[in-house]
Amino acid sequence: MLLIDGHLDLAMNALEWNRDLTRPLAEMREREAGKTDKVDRGRGVCTLPEMRRGGIGLCIATQIARYVAPGNPLPGWHSPEIAWAMTQGQLAWYQAMEDRGEMVQIASRAALDRHVTLWQEAPAAGQEDRRPVGYILSLEGADSIVELSYLERAYASGLRAIGPAHYGPGRYSPGTGASGGLTPAGRDLVREMQRLGITLDVTHLTDEAFWEALEIYDGPVWASHNNCRELVPHQRQFSDEQLKELIRRDAVIGGAFDAWMMVPGWVRGKTTPADTGVKIETIVDHFDHICQLAGSVRHCAIGSDLDGGYGTEQTAGDLDSIADLARLAEILTRRGYSADDVAAIMHANWLRKFREALPA
Secondary structure: OOEEEEEEOHHHHHHHOOOOOOOOHHHHHHHHOOOOOOOOOOOOOOOHHHHHHOOEEEEEEEEOOOEOOOOOOOOOEOOHHHHHHHHHHHHHHHHHHHHOOOEEEOOOHHHHHHHHHHHHOOOOOOOOOOOOEEEEEEEEOOOOOOOOHHHHHHHHOOEEEEEOOOEOOOOOOOOEOOOOOOOHHHHHHHHHHHHHOOEEEOOOOOHHHHHHHHHHOOOOEEEOOOOEOOOOOOOOOEOHHHHHHHHHOOOEEEEOOOHHHHOOOOOOOOOOHHHHOOOOOHHHHHHHHHHHHHOOOOOEEEOOOOOOOOOHHHOOOOOOOHHHHHHHHHHHHHOOOOHHHHHHHHHHHHHHHHHHHOOO
């Protein structure tokens, strides 16, 4: 079954982690053995061959580069122009993957339909799967948009979704761990996104910015990687009130596999998957909760965020590769979801939203 992942930081891993995602997973881990510059060295789970092995033929893939003002302790870049340059390097990597036939950008409904048709035809028996992985380009945190004219340039290069916030304070919106609403520039950004037809990703927005952005913006909305505050109390998750509003807006919410968002009480850097018993199946608890609020599966999907700054030390204990996401189909069936419901969560809900959001 085709699987769509709503959030992967592929270019970040390639450029900042120096990972060759075209190579086998075991080789990637071996090249990182003994390195300590990143907490997840040797524990990555995502490569393009592993995505193909798991049937993950399409994803929302990010550009990401945070600007940090003086005094901001978060990692990031010291000017918006440097952040912009980093995102353009990430775009160049995606384009290089296209040149190699490893990936293909999906920027229109016509391209989406062609790509889905390709992935509905399984490779011949005994032949290696060489189909390109499709990607819809998204910007996680808008700090790198130097000023609004850059947004039109980004759209021309294929950018189709933006999450205005990430962690901490931001030029357009505060995010996880911060407070307050959109900045004046952020309100202008959301209006310009509306004009251009760029989807609003509400992930990482503060509660205040969440409501403000949705009041300004009435186009397609999704949450690429977000779980439920009722199950894991934290500002990073959505409250039931927020989930109900997203359901009303016909949004799709991608379940995230960062373990601290899956189970309560996780202390990053200390808690382990074994301590909590977190499994792939744990995400279904979040799906169940959203389904109960909505009365259907229409709004649940996958937005794994795997290798989003963490690896096997901070995700489901029974997940060794992104290909293991395919096991969700069997888990959902065992939990009582119908065949149509399973297909909706694995790919059909995202496809519905992509067809709404992408230009013809």
